[in-house]
Amino acid sequence: MPPIISVNNLSKIYTSYKKQAGIRGSLRHLFRGEKIATQAVQNINFSIDEGELVGFLGPNGAGKTTTLKMLSGIIHPTNGEAKVLGFTPWERKTSYLKQISLVMGQKAQLWWDLPGRESFLLTRAIYEIPDNEFNARLKKLSTLLKITKLLDVPVRQLSLGERMKMELINALLHNPRVLFLDEPTIGLDVVAQKIIRDFLKEFNHVLKTTILLTSHYMEDVEALCRRVIVINQGVIIYDGLLETLVKKYARYKILKLTFLKEIKKADLKLFGKVVHFGGISAELQVSRGKSTDIAAEILKKLPVDDILIDEVGVNEVVRSLFSVSNS
Ligand SMILES: Nc1ncnc2c1ncn2[C@@H]1O[C@H](COP(=O)(O)OP(=O)(O)OP(=O)(O)O)[C@@H](O)[C@H]1O
Numbered sequence: 001m002p003p004i005i006s007v008n009n010l011s012k013i014y015t016s017y018k019k020q021a022g023i024r025g026s027l028r029h030l031f032r033g034e035k036i037a038t039q040a041v042q043n044i045n046f047s048i049d050e051g052e053l054v055g056f057l058g059p060n061g062a063g064k065t066t067t068l069k070m071l072s073g074i075i076h077p078t079n080g081e082a083k084v085l086g087f088t089p090w091e092r093k094t095s096y097l098k099q100i101s102l103v104m105g106q107k108a109q110l111w112w113d114l115p116g117r118e119s120f121l122l123t124r125a126i127y128e129i130p131d132n133e134f135n136a137r138l139k140k141l142s143t144l145l146k147i148t149k150l151l152d153v154p155v156r157q158l159s160l161g162e163r164m165k166m167e168l169i170n171a172l173l174h175n176p177r178v179l180f181l182d183e184p185t186i187g188l189d190v191v192a193q194k195i196i197r198d199f200l201k202e203f204n205h206v207l208k209t210t211i212l213l214t215s216h217y218m219e220d221v222e223a224l225c226r227r228v229i230v231i232n233q234g235v236i237i238y239d240g241l242l243e244t245l246v247k248k249y250a251r252y253k254i255l256k257l258t259f260l261k262e263i264k265k266a267d268l269k270l271f272g273k274v275v276h277f278g279g280i281s282a283e284l285q286v287s288r289g290k291s292t293d294i295a296a297e298i299l300k301k302l303p304v305d306d307i308l309i310d311e312v313g314v315n316e317v318v319r320s321l322f323s324v325s326n327s
């Protein structure tokens with residue numbers, strides 16, 4: 001089966017004009033504003049199979065949103081090609097748009113003054129969703145997201161998390177085959193984040209919807225994505241299993257220790273960086289290659305009850321990856 005998304009040498013250069021300070025600057029700008037080109041995305045290549053849920057990671061300004069906007073047809077690339085479901089996204093064919101959805105955590109698409117239910121009726125009309133399918137899906141989605149009671153409340157009165165759930169419902173009512181999610185959990189509390197995460201997992205699992213997701217929250221990525229694509233300054237620097245990324249780039253391991261009696265923090269500092277200290281328990285960050293030797297040393301010298309060698313979080317790995325590729 002051919003991939004559902006394929007991207008070939010895709011690039012985007014934004015052109016903007018530099019404005020000089022003050023009114024004179026504004027006027028001068030009318031005549032000879034200085035042109036600035038920003039290469040947001042640079043010759044990227046990847047493909048995604050039907051049913052995959054891929055994390056698209058990168059620091060601020062890396063080119064994630066730009067890529068999602070090209071793939072959902074909002075903007076044209078400067079160069080290169082992409083096919084999603086056999087379509088060139090930026091041709092914006094109706095038959096394409098009816099099969100995809102883009103949700104942006106930072107940008108509301110729902111009508112502010114209307115209750116969710118009424119916005120959804122508009123969506124039903126636009127996408128020509130048959131009544132029975134619409135009703136069944138609305139019921140299912142709002143139940144899964146635990147938001148049934150809020151369908152008739154104007155969106156402006158909802159909390160950020162509740163609004164995001166409404167946005168997701170709106171994006172999924174037409175049952176898209178491909179879903180682009182740009183930071184769907186941004187700014188949400190941990191409970192709402194988890195509900196949305198579980199929901200996406202279930203949705204991808206049951207309906208085999210292909211999902212490309214950006215998030216700055218590594219909890220999302222760890223919970224959802226087996227595969228990640230990492231982009232930095234417009235260039236893809238990793239594409240593969242999250243697990244491999246962690247193994248390859250983690251420079252440290254964490255020793256989780258419990259002691260038979262309280263020890264002094266100073267005694268631990270000799271072995272590595274103490275990242276947590278609670279008297280009879282502690283966590284120590286040690287360099288990857290030396291973790292077993294250090295564990296053996298600690299066992300010899302301190303009254304250890306239990307010791308566990310753990311991987312560092314994905315957060316740490318991704319951060320170190322960016323700092324390596326920026327230097
Ligand atoms: N409309 C625009 N005009 C000019 N430059 C832009 C425009 N949109 C984005 N850029 C620039 O393109 C680059 C990539 O931006 P993009 O929004 O794709 O990053 P991102 O990876 O989504 O970052 P973030 O994690 O902060 O959302 C940045 O340098 C940004 O300043």
Ligand SMILES: [Mg+2]
Pocket residue numbers: 064065066182
């Ligand atoms: Mg972005």
